[in-house]
Amino acid sequence: xxxxxxxxxxGVEPDANAKTIKTAYRKRARKYHPDMNPDxxxxxKFKEVxxxxxxLKNEQLRAEFDELRQYGAQSQQGFQPPPGWKSSRDxxxxxxxxxxxxxxxxxxxxxxxQGGSQNSSGFSQTQQRARGQDIEIELPIFLEETLKENQKTxxxxxxxxxxxxxxxxxxxxxxxxxxxxxxxxxxxxxGQGKLGYQGGTPGDLYLHIRVVPHPLFDVQGHNITxxxxxxxWETALGTKVTVPTLExxxxxxxxxxxxxxxKLRVKGRGxxxxxxxxxxxxxxxxxxxxxxxxxxxxxxxxLAASETFNPRKExxxxx
Amino acid sequence: xxETLFSISFEELCQIEGIESQLIIEIVxxxxxxxxxxxxxxxxxxxxxxxxGGIHWIKKALRLHQDLEIDWVAIAMVIDLMQQKxxxxxxxxxxxxQLRRFIKDETISQ
Numbered sequence: 428x429x430x431x432x433x434x435x436x437x438g439v440e441p442d443a444n445a446k447t448i449k450t451a452y453r454k455r456a457r458k459y460h461p462d463m464n465p466d467x468x469x470x471x472k473f474k475e476v477x478x479x480x481x482x483l484k485n486e487q488l489r490a491e492f493d494e495l496r497q498y499g500a501q502s503q504q505g506f507q508p509p510p511g512w513k514s515s516r517d518x519x520x521x522x523x524x525x526x527x528x529x530x531x532x533x534x535x536x537x538x539x540x541q542g543g544s545q546n547s548s549g550f551s552q553t554q555q556r557a558r559g560q561d562i563e564i565e566l567p568i569f570l571e572e573t574l575k576e577n578q579k580t581x582x583x584x585x586x587x588x589x590x591x592x593x594x595x596x597x598x599x600x601x602x603x604x605x606x607x608x609x610x611x612x613x614x615x616x617x618g619q620g621k622l623g624y625q626g627g628t629p630g631d632l633y634l635h636i637r638v639v640p641h642p643l644f645d646v647q648g649h650n651i652t653x654x655x656x657x658x659x660w661e662t663a664l665g666t667k668v669t670v671p672t673l674e675x676x677x678x679x680x681x682x683x684x685x686x687x688x689x690k691l692r693v694k695g696r697g698x699x700x701x702x703x704x705x706x707x708x709x710x711x712x713x714x715x716x717x718x719x720x721x722x723x724x725x726x727x728x729x730l731a732a733s734e735t736f737n738p739r740k741e742x743x744x745x746x
Numbered sequence: 747x748x749e750t751l752f753s754i755s756f757e758e759l760c761q762i763e764g765i766e767s768q769l770i771i772e773i774v775x776x777x778x779x780x781x782x783x784x785x786x787x788x789x790x791x792x793x794x795x796x797x798x799g800g801i802h803w804i805k806k807a808l809r810l811h812q813d814l815e816i817d818w819v820a821i822a823m824v825i826d827l828m829q830q831k832x833x834x835x836x837x838x839x840x841x842x843x844q845l846r847r848f849i850k851d852e853t854i855s856q
Contacts, residue, residue, distance in 0.1 A: 460814055
């Protein structure tokens with residue numbers, strides 16, 4: 428086991444006073460807290476910093492650590508506490524804070540292992556009945572699946588429990604995903620989280636809904652949009668097009684002289700909840716042929732010669 | 747089949763976080779989360795229930811309060827900004843996807 432120098436972790440001198448330690452902790456905690464910093468490795472770094480602070484802010488624990496530090500600095504190989512070492516913390520409840528998750532092996536070896544699951548302050552109350560931790564996983568679902576209630580099998584990894592001595596296991600769960608779930612919503616499955624300690628109730632499992640981006644449709648609230656590519660003559664003369672929706676196809680009339688970017692609203696073809704149905708918006712996009720034929724070019728030239736339309740009219744008024 | 751829920755009661759929340767009910771009341775008072783059924787100040791807090799998204803923010807607020815030693819006013823601001831950022835990110839992703847349907851990646855050099 429590697430010796431952890433808590434002073435180095437917090438970037439303070441071994442004779443630093445309590446105020447300096449607090450300031451150093453705050454600075455690093457702000458930088459690495461997983462709620463503020465989504466970077467990979469930030470959480471591990473924060474746990475290390477929080478652990479260092481737990482020890483150094485407490486006079487008694489700091490004194491014990493200082494003693495071990497002298498000893499630890501001498502050990503060439505892996506660190507082991509001296510034979511017969513016993514921390515005062517073994518018999519005492521300490522207040523403190525730490526992001527969810529346990530302390531390092533190094534901490535446990537010198538200050539004693541935590542029994543039970545952690546309470547809100549991060550430390551456990553040894554041997555007390557405690558509720559199991561909640562687990563959150565992402566559940567990807569297709570847009571089409573939100574239209575009606577769906578039965579899904581959710582597969583997730585139940586984390587190992589060092590107190591109950593159960594290894595990490597794969598769990599399968601059949602879940603009814605209700606109609607109308609939205610991206611970002613969370614579904615709660617009561618009692619499906621980590622097991623409780625000493626007969627405590629199990630935690631809950633949260634399914635964080637992630638709607639998979641659709642190749643054709645974009646979602647805006649309960650409404651969905653689709654882009655309709657049209658040939659220039661179709662937007663000029665108007666046409667009828669068959670448009671895909673989430674439930675089958677519909678025929679849509681494009682009026683003559685439709686501009687590129689125009690939005691056509693089709694009522695009731697959006698996303699559905701039990702009480703509300705959104706709309707479908709079709710956005711017109713004028714698309715040119717990849718290569719115009721000789722005959723086509725001739726017809727465009729005829730059109731160019733006969734029309735007086737200036738698409739850049741707005742520019743000329745500004746210059 | 748497992749029962750799916752979209753809310754959590756005040757009592758259940760107290761058990762989950764192992765915190766004093768007073769702390770949840772404070773979080774509500776600062777506007778960090780609003781109970782689904784808090785229509786007036788007369789609604790008794792024991793009857794409150796929260797949507798499942800709210801629990802996510804309550805847990806975040808508690809972690810920030812405990813780990814970073816930030817006061818509740820600052821946490822309310824941080825959470826509000828985080829929520830705004832999340833909403834803007836989502837909106838931005840949508841607009842980017844829509845733009846990609848109109849604007850091609852390749853450019854024509856002159």
